[in-house]
Amino acid sequence: MKIRVTQENLSAALSAVSRVASGRSALPILSNILIHTEDKALYLTATNLEIAIKARVGGKVEKSGRLAIPARLLNDFVSSLPRGELMLEQTKKHALKVTAEHHESTINGADPEEFPSIPDEVPGETLSLDGAKLKEALQQTIMAASADEARQVLTGVFLHSEGVESYVVATDSYRLAEKKLDAGKVEMAHNVPASAMQEVLRNLDNNEEKVMLNLSENQAVFTLGTVVIISRLIDGKYPDYKQIIPKSAEATAEIEKEELISIVRVAGLFARESAGSVVVRVSEEDQKISVEAIASQTGENMSTAEAKVTGEGEASLNSRYLLDALQAMDSNKVEFQLSGKHSPCVIRPIGTKDYTHLVMPLKS
Amino acid sequence: MKIRVTQENLSAALSAVSRVASGRSALPILSNILIHTEDKALYLTATNLEIAIKARVGGKVEKSGRLAIPARLLNDFVSSLPRGELMLEQTKKHALKVTAEHHESTINGADPEEFPSIPDEVPGETLSLDGAKLKEALQQTIMAASADEARQVLTGVFLHSEGVESYVVATDSYRLAEKKLDAGKVEMAHNVPASAMQEVLRNLDNNEEKVMLNLSENQAVFTLGTVVIISRLIDGKYPDYKQIIPKSAEATAEIEKEELISIVRVAGLFARESAGSVVVRVSEEDQKISVEAIASQTGENMSTAEAKVTGEGEASLNSRYLLDALQAMDSNKVEFQLSGKHSPCVIRPIGTKDYTHLVMPLKS
Numbered sequence: 001m002k003i004r005v006t007q008e009n010l011s012a013a014l015s016a017v018s019r020v021a022s023g024r025s026a027l028p029i030l031s032n033i034l035i036h037t038e039d040k041a042l043y044l045t046a047t048n049l050e051i052a053i054k055a056r057v058g059g060k061v062e063k064s065g066r067l068a069i070p071a072r073l074l075n076d077f078v079s080s081l082p083r084g085e086l087m088l089e090q091t092k093k094h095a096l097k098v099t100a101e102h103h104e105s106t107i108n109g110a111d112p113e114e115f116p117s118i119p120d121e122v123p124g125e126t127l128s129l130d131g132a133k134l135k136e137a138l139q140q141t142i143m144a145a146s147a148d149e150a151r152q153v154l155t156g157v158f159l160h161s162e163g164v165e166s167y168v169v170a171t172d173s174y175r176l177a178e179k180k181l182d183a184g185k186v187e188m189a190h191n192v193p194a195s196a197m198q199e200v201l202r203n204l205d206n207n208e209e210k211v212m213l214n215l216s217e218n219q220a221v222f223t224l225g226t227v228v229i230i231s232r233l234i235d236g237k238y239p240d241y242k243q244i245i246p247k248s249a250e251a252t253a254e255i256e257k258e259e260l261i262s263i264v265r266v267a268g269l270f271a272r273e274s275a276g277s278v279v280v281r282v283s284e285e286d287q288k289i290s291v292e293a294i295a296s297q298t299g300e301n302m303s304t305a306e307a308k309v310t311g312e313g314e315a316s317l318n319s320r321y322l323l324d325a326l327q328a329m330d331s332n333k334v335e336f337q338l339s340g341k342h343s344p345c346v347i348r349p350i351g352t353k354d355y356t357h358l359v360m361p362l363k364s
Numbered sequence: 365m366k367i368r369v370t371q372e373n374l375s376a377a378l379s380a381v382s383r384v385a386s387g388r389s390a391l392p393i394l395s396n397i398l399i400h401t402e403d404k405a406l407y408l409t410a411t412n413l414e415i416a417i418k419a420r421v422g423g424k425v426e427k428s429g430r431l432a433i434p435a436r437l438l439n440d441f442v443s444s445l446p447r448g449e450l451m452l453e454q455t456k457k458h459a460l461k462v463t464a465e466h467h468e469s470t471i472n473g474a475d476p477e478e479f480p481s482i483p484d485e486v487p488g489e490t491l492s493l494d495g496a497k498l499k500e501a502l503q504q505t506i507m508a509a510s511a512d513e514a515r516q517v518l519t520g521v522f523l524h525s526e527g528v529e530s531y532v533v534a535t536d537s538y539r540l541a542e543k544k545l546d547a548g549k550v551e552m553a554h555n556v557p558a559s560a561m562q563e564v565l566r567n568l569d570n571n572e573e574k575v576m577l578n579l580s581e582n583q584a585v586f587t588l589g590t591v592v593i594i595s596r597l598i599d600g601k602y603p604d605y606k607q608i609i610p611k612s613a614e615a616t617a618e619i620e621k622e623e624l625i626s627i628v629r630v631a632g633l634f635a636r637e638s639a640g641s642v643v644v645r646v647s648e649e650d651q652k653i654s655v656e657a658i659a660s661q662t663g664e665n666m667s668t669a670e671a672k673v674t675g676e677g678e679a680s681l682n683s684r685y686l687l688d689a690l691q692a693m694d695s696n697k698v699e700f701q702l703s704g705k706h707s708p709c710v711i712r713p714i715g716t717k718d719y720t721h722l723v724m725p726l727k728s
Binding site: 073103104105106305 | 434437440441444445446459466467468469470471472623626627629630633634636661662663664665666667668669
């Protein structure tokens with residue numbers, strides 16, 4: 001192996017792939033990054049067996065090769081080097097020599113033949129998605145996915161279609177977020193682990209272009225420019241969530257988003273001992289929304305804001321879930337719907353039905 | 365108690381005092397902030413028995429009083445409130461009612477009589493120090509204080525005088541930092557806990573004015589504008605450190621600080637398995653300084669930079685201590701002195717003897 005690359009290109013590719021390489025894996029080879037060449041191009045690949053990320057690096061391959069080098073050291077090292085040209089060479093059996101101005105380093109690696117092989121594509125349909133829209137959809141839904149591995153189906157972000165519409169959905173059964181995705185006419189019912197979607201989101205940061213999504217029955221391949229993210233899919237039937245979205249509301253309030261965030265945040269401080277529970281009330285007579293926290297030991301808090309209200313209603317809600325939902329809204333004003341103490345509260349940006357966020361009521 | 369204050373003033377005072385209030389103390393009262401009035405002025409006080417901080421808050425005291433209110437909740441709560449006027453009132457026995465636009469909260473507190481009494485001044489000399497100079501001196505020395513309570517005398521920052529000169533010193537026996545302080549003609553030999561000095565430093569952030577320092581045999585009182593920090597002093601004889609500062613050097617190198625930081629940082633990555641140990645060499649013939657790390661498992665690294673060198677020398681040094689020292693230098697160029705494998709390495713900003721940083725050699 002003999003390759004010329006710039007520190008900037010190599011560092012960018014390392015930051016794209018290295019997070020999935022873990023030193024805590026039972027398989028030591030997975031703490032490495034595979035540095036490999038294909039058709040005179042340089043690639044980096046890392047995997048934790050659930051997710052794999054492969055990045056193409058701009059550079060000049062003078063001699064092809066294949067090395068597995070510890071991810072953490074390589075990433076820290078390259079990001080600490082000054083900008084400019086680097087020479088990557090294989091020395092000894094599995095070692096990488098990196099030469100830069102003022103620096104000459106050799107990093108010992110592992111046998112690259114132990115590295116699992118990663119498919120570049122999977123048999124199945126390939127969709128083209130708008131990168132900016134996918135990014136927004138993930139930002140607005142991913143927080144609602146469950147972290148509890150006991151019910152694995154809820155740890156995913158569900159991509160599915162219904163007629164001509166397609167949706168991105170996540171729920172942990174305490175809250176639910178659904179965003180419409182303009183994916184064109186497709187057939188989808190694919191449940192992608194939220195951890196893989198986090199990597200997609202992270203790599204969408206500086207990439208607003210098209211995302212190619214290749215779906216098979218048990219794998220998804222996202223292609224974002226020079227970065228390819230391959231993930232397994234989660235088995236099992238996703239809950240029929242549409243039925244729990246209320247069709248109508250007993251009470252509706254329109255309110256400035258930032259103001260509601262502020263009062264929910266303050267009330268949440270007083271709700272620590274009651275696991276975040278606050279009571280939200282809307283009143284048509286007062287044209288106000290109020291958020292109240294009562295904590296027997298800590299004290300009590302009542303915050304109010306003006307709102308355009310129709311109907312009367314109240315519900316006990318988790319203040320952290322409310323904050324997550326409000327912070328995901330992309331509008332200045334939000335619509336807040338209550339339908340009795342036992343129905344979910346619905347939050348939407350004003351003026352669109354593309355994004356729906358549900359927060360389930362707490363027993364009070 | 366009935367007091368009008370602005371959210372801005374109260375929040376600033378809370379952030380000055382609340383860090384020393386700890387929920388982990390064996391004495392539950394110490395997790396509170398004492399809100400008290402003296403001569404129609406409002407004060408906040410917090411203490412961990414070693415350090416106490418008292419801040420005066422601009423506001424209008426309509427009715428005096430004394431309350432002890434949980435520090436964490438009060439701080440989080442006030443900093444979450446919007447800017448503007450707040451009304452603080454005592455309700456119930458030990459509870460504080462805070463009224464702001466849109467918010468009404470009551471926070472339950474503890475019996476203020478349990479709060480330890482804090483002296484405002486101590487019998488002894490009072491010096492006037494330049495705030496900006498004290499800040500710089502602490503920033504350049506505090507990192508060298510020991511975190512190891514087993515040798516308590518080294519956990520302090522030592523203020524002492526010798527003739528007309530005064531110094532700020534810290535050492536953990538592996539490195540030493542000494543900075544001259546223009547304190548005028550004073551008699552000092554006072555060892556202040558580094559944790560108290562951290563609070564002084566933190567509160568000097570937006571305060572470049574005079575600092576009054578009132579010293580008794582076992583206490584120090586720092587007055588920084590509206591904030592007063594009272595600390596116990598550390599007992600025991602401070603080591604006679606002057607004798608270990610080399611009077612001359614076998615080899616001297618002048619080098620760009622940022623360049624040396626860069627190569628030491630890169631070498632340090634390779635030195636993780638050898639506890640940070642790197643070999644620094646200076647060569648008059650090459651006019652270069654080199655930093656080398658050899659880690660049998662990881663690999664190896666050699667970094668070099670141009671330097672103005674007289675003499676030849678090398679030493680094994682801890683790369684983290686080198687980085688700490690270099691990052692504390694306030695000049696673009698530094699002087700690096702070596703005097704054999706067993707003598708401390710001396711680092712100084714070019715053109716001044718006011719600041720001396722020593723790094724002890726490792727056995728190699």
